[in-house]
Amino acid sequence: MTAVDAGRRDGATPDTSPGLGLEILRPGSNEVTEWSFSAPEHTVLLWRRGIVADKQVAFAGKRMRQVSARRSGIWVVPAGDSASALARDTVSVEYMRLLLPTHLITTGSLRQVVSQTDPVLHGLLERIVSTAGREDAVARLLRDALFDSARLHVLDAYGTDRRLPIERGRELDHVTRDQLSAYLHDSFDRDVQLDALADIAGMSVRSFRRAFRVAFGTTPHQYLLDLRVGRAQALLTTTRLSAAEIAALTGFSNPSHFATTFKRRVGVSPTRFRADAQ
Missing domain, CATH: 2.60.120.10 (Jelly Rolls)
Structure with a gap:
């Protein structure tokens, strides 16, 4: 037993x-x-x-x-x-x-x-x-x-009570939105912690998630992916860097993850995207 x-x-x-x-x-x-x-x-x-x-x-x-x-x-x-x-x-x-x-x-x-x-x-x-x-x-x-x-x-x-408490947290003002946008644009190729973003806004992580979605229309995860894929598109069309090198420069964990994410969001593989752009 x-x-x-x-x-x-x-x-x-x-x-x-x-x-x-x-x-x-x-x-x-x-x-x-x-x-x-x-x-x-x-x-x-x-x-x-x-x-x-x-x-x-x-x-x-x-x-x-x-x-x-x-x-x-x-x-x-x-x-x-x-x-x-x-x-x-x-x-x-x-x-x-x-x-x-x-x-x-x-x-x-x-x-x-x-x-x-x-x-x-x-x-x-x-x-x-x-x-x-x-x-x-x-x-x-x-x-x-x-x-x-x-x-x-x-x-x-x-749950025994499905009603969620009404959360009336503050929204992200223009200054905070600009600070977050600048931080993410500067750090998209490095590790980005959700609690670090919440600290910039002076919020709890839970309140920050809601406020970020309201302000940017997406989640921090999706916003960061958009930045990385956008940068990868630029590198594919303006440099001769390999896909593995571009994956490392844009913060992806490995070339396979980069290729899968790129194709899911752009509709074609990085190799195909580069060939079509030439």
């Missing part, structure tokens, strides 16, 4: 956003596996893959119930609650665990949920996992945005 508790890490841990934690847990293949979860944070478990002959779950004080182990199956354990599970004949099991501190669930709490599937949340978490190991500015901004989207999705889908 293998027991897995909330404090044990059995798999890779992707990079996390401030205040949130995401882990991939791999209890392995066993005749009998027991799980127990109890934490001061909200715990959201999502089945990733694996084979299970029989699975039962229960929240504290309630009877065990039979559930199916399905891809994207979700199990929500609210902060302070405890839950357990028993599975038989597990093979190559993997699941994700998302920890949400209570202060990030801004109204009410979360409901106890089991035996539902959530492909939307699964897609968000897989996209976060795909950026693991990358420390370039675009990857960090993307992770922040994806974590916030996951948080809001969980709050909307499983």
Whole structure:
């Protein structure tokens, strides 16, 4: 028998956003596996893959119930609650665990949920996992945005009170917008931290995200990508630099990431763009 508790890490841990934690847990293949979860944070478990002959779950004080182990199956354990599970004949099991501190669930709490599937949340978490190991500015901004989207999705889908508090934060004035624009234009080829941008505006990161979108019509992540791709277009048409050299000069983590992003935004590969421009 293998027991897995909330404090044990059995798999890779992707990079996390401030205040949130995401882990991939791999209890392995066993005749009998027991799980127990109890934490001061909200715990959201999502089945990733694996084979299970029989699975039962229960929240504290309630009877065990039979559930199916399905891809994207979700199990929500609210902060302070405890839950357990028993599975038989597990093979190559993997699941994700998302920890949400209570202060990030801004109204009410979360409901106890089991035996539902959530492909939307699964897609968000897989996209976060795909950026693991990358420390370039675009990857960090993307992770922040994806974590916030996951948080809001969980709050909307499983919250006890779906009303979000009305946020009447200040807008970005002309001077601050110019400062941010100048900073991003000067730093697009280097690491850009979201909290550094928020500091320029004198805001919290959460308030800054909203204010930036209102002021610029897009997110910091997308704005930075536009700058990088625009600079890459100029270098492709005015220099003989290779795609790898241009990727490095414009802040992309590697040539493959540069080529994929460029084609997605421009519609053609960097090589094709250069050839068409000649």
